[in-house]
Amino acid sequence: MTSWRLGPRGQRWFDAALATCLLLPALATPLVDAGWIGLTVSLVQLVPLYWRRHHPSLVFALVALGSVAQAVLVDTPLWSQVAFPVAVYSVARYASTAAGLTALGVGLAGALVAAVRWVRGFGGTVEADPVLAYTVTISTIVVTAWALGTLARTRRAYVDALVERSERIEREAAQQVALAASDERARIAREMHDVVAHGLSTIVVQADGARYAARQDPAVAATVLETIAATGRESLVEMRRMLGLLRSGDTVGLRPQxxxxxxxxxxxxxxxxxxxxxxxxxxxxxxxxxxxxxxxxxxxxxxxxxxxxxxxxxxxxxxxxxxxxxxxxxxxxxxxxxxxxxxxxxxxxxxxxxxxxxxxxxxxxxxxxxxxxxxx
Missing domain, CATH: 3.30.565.10 (Histidine kinase-like ATPase, C-terminal domain)
Structure with a gap:
């Protein structure tokens, strides 16, 4: 599984670009009915988004306070309200599950308050139908933002778990290979020791005996030399067998153990x-x-x-x-x-x-x- 993600520098640039793009239209707020009070409320809601990734809970709290100020001071919708679903998404994505659920609850409560405030602000009568329509619309936006953030956080946790598991399996496989190689080296060392030590010790003993026996009976020396030659050939065959086993699939000319x-x-x-x-x-x-x-x-x-x-x-x-x-x-x-x-x-x-x-x-x-x- 491959997963694309921005690096730390890319994340900072993305957050800055997002917050700036949302902030620029809000600068025109003094030109509408909301005036300078609306601009101040908009800045309180939008500026914290620059830090939404690293301090999601604090950013959501500031955006929520800005939304409360909007409900008290401004009776019409503002462009800066887009900061609220962005903040809800950020909490659900980068904070804990409990923090995400808290943000969802605050958002649903705020949806009802905003619906009532907007109905009054537009000069309408506070009745069930318009309030319900606004509440459902705003709640849908909040729930969607929360769901997307939770889904992204869950997927990231799943991908991280897979990556950690893959790395752990790779480490364990490397350890198993190292242990197997160590066991194989020990086995080869035992085989080499048994073959070489036995063959050489026999040759040395026979050679020492031949040196002394040759002075008395040269025929004995010839017999001993035959034994030495046979032992050397035997050891050579054993060495070739073991070295052949080290070559992958090379079993030609090898005799049984x-x-x-x-x-x-x-x-x-x-x-x-x-x-x-x-x-x-x-x-x-x-x-x-x-x-x-x-x-x-x-x-x-x-x-x-x-x-x-x-x-x-x-x-x-x-x-x-x-x-x-x-x-x-x-x-x-x-x-x-x-x-x-x-x-x-x-x-x-x-x-x-x-x-x-x-x-x-x-x-x-x-x-x-x-x-x-x-x-x-």
């Missing part, structure tokens, strides 16, 4: 004792991805913080819920924390999304334990 069937690729090594569900086990994709990420991040933390010669147990089971348990016999709470890790926070947020529970902390007897329960 990892799930329970992909856990076997994480728990490779003689130092890991794993008990996993059957690859054909079916659970919701979101739950499967969360379980995969919990195991992935837990193993990453083991490689980074648990120390050398660590034994790890991974237990993932599916019943009425998916349970994930990863525990090691490493340094546990004694491991050094660089303060920059997001792994535990990311795992806790992932599990909370599915209404599950997450626990992480030192393991009785030494080491670290991560446990998660994901409802189906």
């Amino acid at each position: 990892p799930g329970l069937a992909d856990l076997a690729g994480l728990v490779v090594g003689d130092d890991i004792d794993a008990r996993l569900p059957e690859p054909t086990t079916t659970v919701p994709d979101g739950v499967a991805l969360t379980a995969y990420r919990v195991v992935q991040e837990s193993l990453t933390n083991v490689r980074r913080h648990a120390g050398p010669d660590v034994k790890v147990r991974v237990d993932v089971a599916v019943a009425d819920e998916v349970t994930v348990l990863v525990e090691d016999d490493g340094r546990g709470a004694a491991a050094q924390d660089d303060g920059r890790g997001l792994g535990l926070t990311g795992m806790r947020e992932r599990v909370a999304v599915h209404g599950g529970t997450f626990e992480a902390g030192p393991r009785p007897g030494g080491g670290w334990r991560v446990a998660a329960r994901l409802p189906l």
Whole structure:
């Protein structure tokens, strides 16, 4: 909805032009029977109209007083009487509802008084028919002015309410977009952390092992390099998948999200004792991805913080819920924390999304334990 309205400067010019146009004909009042008294009454009625928009109630009061003076001092109609319906309109338009109704009541009462005064002024007999005719005519003008002012005020209030509602909806939409963008950034950060941290930590561990093993058995180094290459390719595929999801509608060449069937690729090594569900086990994709990420991040933390010669147990089971348990016999709470890790926070947020529970902390007897329960 579009609504045209004058600005403050335009309003001032319009009010000044209106009042001036109404005032100029009244300057000829001394040339008629009303004389200078009529001119004075006309000025009292018309001059306040310059301020009708900003002080409508006061302007109406002055115009009404001028009309009373006219009824007492002048027994014929004056041009300046047009100020009264203009003042009634201004009160109904720019003042309160109560003020508008008051002006209407004063106008209807004044219509009867003016009708009687005019009938006498024109030398007629005060009878019902002429008084009623004048009263109805003047009352119609007053009621019309009041109705137009009330309608304009109601419409302006309606338009202002629509504008305020539109602005509020726009602000709320912007807030929702900002929240959604924040959530999406957090999700991408978790995915990036899980993929990059796991892949790089595996590569670093394997590279360190190859450096020492190569001195004794070069064949071992070749095997480790193959593992490093495979891990790097795996991480690269994951990175391409996530970056592809950021492109609108670009799903070409993207593989599905990892799930329970992909856990076997994480728990490779003689130092890991794993008990996993059957690859054909079916659970919701979101739950499967969360379980995969919990195991992935837990193993990453083991490689980074648990120390050398660590034994790890991974237990993932599916019943009425998916349970994930990863525990090691490493340094546990004694491991050094660089303060920059997001792994535990990311795992806790992932599990909370599915209404599950997450626990992480030192393991009785030494080491670290991560446990998660994901409802189906």
